[in-house]
Every structure is written in structure tokens, then in C-alpha cells.
Amino acid sequence: MSRIGIIGSEGRMGQAIAEAIRAAGEELAGGIDRDGDATTLTPKCDLLIDFSSPHGLENTLDAAVAAGIPIVIGTTGLEERHHWLIDNAAQTIPVLQTGNTSLGVTLLAHLVREAASRLGEDWDIEIVETHHRMKVDAPSGTALLLGEAAAEGRGVGLANSAVRGRDGITGKREAGTIGFASLRGGSVSGDHTVHFLADNERLAFSHLAENRTIFAKGAVKAAQWLLGKEPGRYTMPEVLGL
Numbered sequence: 001m002s003r004i005g006i007i008g009s010e011g012r013m014g015q016a017i018a019e020a021i022r023a024a025g026e027e028l029a030g031g032i033d034r035d036g037d038a039t040t041l042t043p044k045c046d047l048l049i050d051f052s053s054p055h056g057l058e059n060t061l062d063a064a065v066a067a068g069i070p071i072v073i074g075t076t077g078l079e080e081r082h083h084w085l086i087d088n089a090a091q092t093i094p095v096l097q098t099g100n101t102s103l104g105v106t107l108l109a110h111l112v113r114e115a116a117s118r119l120g121e122d123w124d125i126e127i128v129e130t131h132h133r134m135k136v137d138a139p140s141g142t143a144l145l146l147g148e149a150a151a152e153g154r155g156v157g158l159a160n161s162a163v164r165g166r167d168g169i170t171g172k173r174e175a176g177t178i179g180f181a182s183l184r185g186g187s188v189s190g191d192h193t194v195h196f197l198a199d200n201e202r203l204a205f206s207h208l209a210e211n212r213t214i215f216a217k218g219a220v221k222a223a224q225w226l227l228g229k230e231p232g233r234y235t236m237p238e239v240l241g242l
């Protein structure tokens with residue numbers, strides 16, 4: 001039985017993850033939230049799961065590195081500097097960061113990469129996501145993950161091809177771009193559709209999350225897989241063998 005600590009333990013995901021830890025037969029070592037100190041938690045833990053906010057990530061990574069324990073990061077809204085911090089920590093401890101821990105989205109990203117690699121630039125790619133009214137970041141981490149998969153399939157960088165939201169006189173759509181649109185409202189757990197749009201035909205790949213248990217189960221599965229691994233940065237496809 002492994003002792004797992006949760007960063008963001010009182011949040012919607014933190015509570016779902018606590019349930020998934022118990023259901024998986026692991027031990028819930030404790031948790032912290034905004035005013036907590038990760039260094040008080042790490043001595044009780046074999047691993048951390050962080051589903052909180054990017055603001056606390058640096059301190060959390062420092063605490064995990066100091067304790068020499070692995071960490072699963074599901075927090076979204078990450079910027080380039082957060083990825084740099086994660087890469088740095090991964091030199092010392094095993095780290096898995098993903099915008100979506102579900103099996104369905106992990107497979108979807110694979111399918112999107114494949115479709116993008118086979119369809120030319122005359123197939124425009126647009127990613128639409130819908131989330132509950134409490135979500136604070138946009139586009140969602142999952143939308144960005146799917147955008148990365150599409151960009152990889154095309155052999156381009158997402159940073160240079162992303163169009164994040166449109167307003168006003170935008171001009172014609174530029175070929176090769178990958179568009180993002182975000183809807184917010186109600187209690188939607190997380191819906192994502194990647195549209196491939198050509199002249200006279202369209203493809204749409206969708207994933208609809210019916211509740212948070214899929215993310216929580218995936219996070220615990222990733223935690224179990226990560227324990228005992230060498231330091232490094234790992235991915236959900238590796239966990240799920242996809």
C-alpha cells in the first residue's frame with residue numbers, strides 16, 4: 001500500500017482523487033490547499049498528486065524534489081516557465097504531467113495525431129471545448145494537449161500555429177493554423193471535439209466526460225505506475241500502454 005498526498009485536496013478533483021485512492025486500496029496520507037505547505041505533507045508520503053493551481057507548483061515541485069518522491073501533475077493553465085520547472089524537477093524525481101488523465105482522451109490524442117499526419121493542410125483543424133462555469137483557465141489543458149497532438153501529426157510547432165479565440169474583423173482563416181474555442185457554463189465535466197474541416201466533408205473526434213471519476217482513476221493509475229520509476233518526465237500513453 002502506497003501513501004499518497006494530494007495538493008488541492010479540498011477541490012472538486014482533490015475529493016474525487018481521495019475516493020479513487022481508497023478504491024484502489026492505497027493510503028490517503030493527507031492533503032493541502034492554497035494556504036498549506038507541501039513540506040509538511042511530503043514526510044508522510046510516497047508520492048504526490050497535484051490537481052490545484054499553477055501558482056503553487058514551484059513550491060510543490062521543490063518539496064517533492066527535496067523529499068525525493070514522485071509527483072503526478074494534473075493542474076492546467078500551465079505556462080512555459082512551469083514546463084521548464086517540471087523538466088528541471090524531472091532530472092531528480094519521476095514526474096508525470098498531463099492535461100487529462102482519462103483513458104479516452106489519451107486515446108483521442110493518438111487518433112488526432114494520426115488523422116493530422118494523414119490529412120493535408122486543406123483540412124482545417126479547430127478544437128472546441130466546453131466546461132463548467134467554475135473553470136478558471138482557457139483553453140483547457142486537454143484542448144492544448146489535443147492541439148499539440150495535431151501539430152505533431154502535421155510536423156509543426158503548436159506555438160506558431162495556434163489561434164486562441166477570435167473576435168472582431170479577424171480576416172480569413174490562415175491555412176495551417178489550429179483554432180481553439182472555449183465555452184463555459186453549467187456543470188459540464190469536460191467535453192472536447194477536434195474538428196477536421198475540408199471542402200465538402202468534415203471529420204469530428206469527440207470525448208465527453210460524464211463525471212470526474214475518469215480523471216481521478218487515471219491519476220491514481222498514473223501514481224501507481226510512477227512509483228519506483230527512474231527520475232524523468234513521463235506521459236499518460238506510457239502509463240496506459242497506448
Ligand SMILES: NC(=O)C1=CN([C@@H]2O[C@H](COP(=O)(O)OP(=O)(O)OC[C@H]3O[C@@H](n4cnc5c(N)ncnc54)[C@H](OP(=O)(O)O)[C@@H]3O)[C@@H](O)[C@H]2O)C=CC1
Nearest residue numbers: 008010011012013033034052053056074076099100101215
Ligand atoms: N489533468 C486532468 O485530467 C484534470 C485536470 N484538472 C485540473 O485540476 C485543477 C483543479 O481542478 P478542480 O479540482 O476542478 O478545481 P477546484 O477549484 O475545485 O480545486 C482546486 C483546489 O486547489 C487548491 N489550491 C489553490 N491554489 C493552491 C496552491 N497554491 N497550493 C495548493 N492548493 C491550492 C484550492 O484551495 P483553496 O480552495 O484554498 O483555494 C482548491 O482546494 C485545475 O487546474 C483543473 O483544470 C481537472 C480535472 C481533470
Ligand SMILES: O=C(O)C1=N[C@H](C(=O)O)C[C@H](O)C1
Nearest residue numbers: 076099135140141142189190
Ligand atoms: O477544470 C476541469 O474541470 C478540467 N480540466 C482539465 C482541462 O483543463 O482540460 C481536464 C478536464 O477537461 C476537466
